Amino acid sequence: MAKPNVITANRLTDGVVVYLAAEGQWTEAIANAQVAEGEEETKALETIAENAVREREVVGVYPMPVALVDGAVDPLSVRERIRAAHRTTLTKDWYDVPL
Amino acid sequence: MYRYDEFDHAFVRDRVAEFKDQVERRLSGALNEEEFRPLRLRNGLYLQLHAYMLRIAIPYGVLSSRQLRQLAMIARTWDRGYGHFTTRQNLQLNWVKLVDIPDVLAALADVEMHCIQTSGNCVRNVTADPYAAAAVDELEDPRPWCEILRQWSTLHPEFSWLPRKFKIAISGAAEDRAATAFHDIGLRIVKGPNGENGFRVLVGGGMGRIPYVGQEIRSFLPKEHLLSYIESILRVYNLFGRRDNIHKARIKILVNALGIDKFREEVEADWEATHKSAVDLPEDEKRRIMSYFAPPDLPPRPARDEAVAARRASDPAFANWYKHNVLAHRVPGYASVVISLKEPGRTPGDASSDAMDLVADLTERFGHDEVRVNYTQNLVLPHVAIADVPALYDALVPADLATGNNELLGDMICCPGLDYCNLANARSIPIAKEIAKRFEDPSRQEEIGQLRLNMSGCINACGHHHSGNIGILGVDKKGTELYQITLGGNPKDSASVGTIIGPGFRAEAVPQAIDTIVDTYIENRDEGESFLETWRRVGAAPFKEALYGAR
Known part of the structure; x- marks a missing residue:
């Protein structure tokens, strides 16, 4: 069975990582991302996202597979966990995305 | 240090205005991302994982305190209060907003800085020995030659669309502290047959997917022909370098496909046919550029400072730091001091705006207003009186900038x-x-x-x-x-x-x-x-x- 997906991108004006949420809104919090179950729902979200590219809201749109853990959205790859965390590496001794 | 003349100022200001217009057109929809991307890359602006990343050129890693302070201000105002010094001796800001970029570029232009050619298939920042004009083993200061190459290669019409990016490093010392053998062109200043200085020219070094150590294309090139010879190398590369496969487009692939002898033959043939006097820098212009790099006036001082010796004897932490981070200087009584950006627990090469401000202050107080970025991602004050070293150290300690690990394992x-x-x-x-x-x-x-x-x-x-x-x-x-x-x-x-x-x-x-x-x-x-x-x-x-x- 196809994995659930969310749609992610970078916001045009500041480049910040965002996720497509309900009603065509874009959110920085992956918890608020709209989850597409199956190909058809993913395609529908992609169409909304492509329109947002044309409207200059976001750039670099792509669907990313996620897991749903007790209803919460969990990115599957290290790369996407890092993107979702929006975190700097300035702080000393910081590292809470597990090795 | 090199100072912009009116032409340089106007050129950089024009470029800021041009990119401001391009950003506005992107935001208004007149340019789509596909159209905008090559334009932003030409100005050092990438779109990375989290945000836009701006790569700021620090020509051959040399900064004045005023410039470093401005970088601190820019990072604080338009980013998250820190930046990352790179192996190209540049600074990267990780979280800048597209809408702020015109302001950032204008602020850089205020201190004679920019982001031109920090990306794209062109000649990138020419790097150099960070101890230039200070090292005891130096034959000649490489910085003027870096500056000459910078001016020559900036927006060079023939070499703005090379098969791939192009990196040059110059060392003027006996020890190679600029990794010249791992560059597309590596230049070593050496003594020639008649005792005069010139360049040993290496070509085809590089890292990446297929690493190569550079090979000698010329054991001695008279200095006056630097530009014409480099031009011939670039021309041969531009003509024969592969454009069909990004992974095979660097000059190292061409040099190794042809073999160094055949590559040399091609370069020498082109060079012979070159009207050298039209390309090589006129002597008076060379002298003008050289004059900016006169070393600071450093009156010789006693080679041994009793107070420093006593501090080393009584303070093990200071002694350890001194042993590794304080390097011999060619003028008695002076030293070059490495400010490590490798405190355990911190990201190697990162510096906060506060740290940059502090180093700028210390550069003014103790460092004859010049700070260097080395390719190993630390900062260097090249000219410090040994008598001032304890005060410098004491100012670095509270900011966690006094880690004594230069060239040790921790200096990753x-x-x-x-x-x-x-x-x-x-x-x-x-x-x-x-x-x-x-x-x-x-x-x-x-x-x-x-x-x-x-x-x-x-x-x-x-x-x-x-x-x-x-x-x-x-x-x-x-x-x-x-x-x-x-x-x-x-x-x-x-x-x-x-x-x-x-x-x-x-x-x-x-x-x-x-x-x-x-x-x-x-x-x-x-x-x-x-x-x-x-x-x-x-x-x-x-x-x-x-x-x-x-x-």
Whole structure:
């Protein structure tokens, strides 16, 4: 069975990582991302996202597979966990995305 | 330092205005991303994992206190209060907003800085020995030649669309501290047959997917012909370099496909046909540029300072820092001081705005207003009176900028990796932090001695892993970060590419693997032998045995 997906991108004006949420809104919090179950729902979200590219809201749109853990959205790859965390590496001794 | 003339000022201002217009057109929809991307890259603006990243050129790693302070202000005002110094001696800001870029570029132009040619298939920032005009083993200051190349290559109409990016480094000293052998062109200032200075020219070095040590194309090039000869190299590359495969487009591939002799033949033939006097720099213009690089007035002082000697005797932390981070200067009574950006627990090469401000202040107070970025991602005050070193140290300590690990294991080169970079396959920053934690005890690093550990989060090798005595390369293996270890790389004279020692390690196993490698070196080394010397003598077997046993 196809994995659930969310749609992610970078916001045009500041480049910040965002996720497509309900009603065509874009959110920085992956918890608020709209989850597409199956190909058809993913395609529908992609169409909304492509329109947002044309409207200059976001750039670099792509669907990313996620897991749903007790209803919460969990990115599957290290790369996407890092993107979702929006975190700097300035702080000393910081590292809470597990090795 | 070089100072902009009216032409330079107007040129950079025009460029800021041009890009401001391009940003406005992108935001208004007149340009789509496909159209905008090459324009923003020409101005050093990438779109990375989290945000836009702006790469600011620091020509040959030289900054005034005013410029460093401005970088601090820019990072504080338009980013998150820090920046990352790179192996190209540049500064990267990781979180700038597209809408703010015109203001950032204008603020850079105020202090004679820009981001031009920090990306794209053109000649990138020419790097140099960070101890230029200070080192005891220097034959000639490389910075004027870097500046000449910078001016010549900036928006050069023939070489703005090369097959791939192009990197040049210059060292004017006996010891290569600019990794010249790992550059598309590496230049060493050497003595010629009649005692005059000129260039030994290396070509075709590089890191990345297919690493090569540069080969000698000319053992001696008279200085006056630098531009015409470099132009011929670039012309041959531009004509014959591959454009069909991005992974085979660097000059190193061409040089090795043709063979150095054939490549040399092509270059020499082009050079013979070149109207050299139309390309080479007129003598008076060369003198004008040289005049900006007159060393500061450093009246000789007593070579030994009693107060410093007493402090070294009574304060072990100061003594340790002094031993590694305070380097001999050619003028008696002075030293070059390395300000380590490698405090254990911090991201190698990162500096906060506060740290940049502090270093700018100290540069003014103690450093004759000049600070350098070295390619190993630290800052250097090249000209400090030895008598001022304790006060400088005391000012660095509270800011955690007095880590005495220059050229030791803790002085790792580390790319941003998967924490920031769109190209990365694996993280490098947390691995560097874990290794730093493992080797935090200065006495352990002291026991090991000088050792270059370099790490990259992908095969593009921004973290110079190929040239590390120990190199770490992060790869992605079926969704898991895996780290390949190479041994025996060397960025200096008798440069070499490291050899993969065996199967990769999972992230959590890397610090122990490094520990094992270090222990194996210590067990096998002869008296006074460096890691590289031991490796070259004993070979891979004992290291393989220690790491993998009977596996």
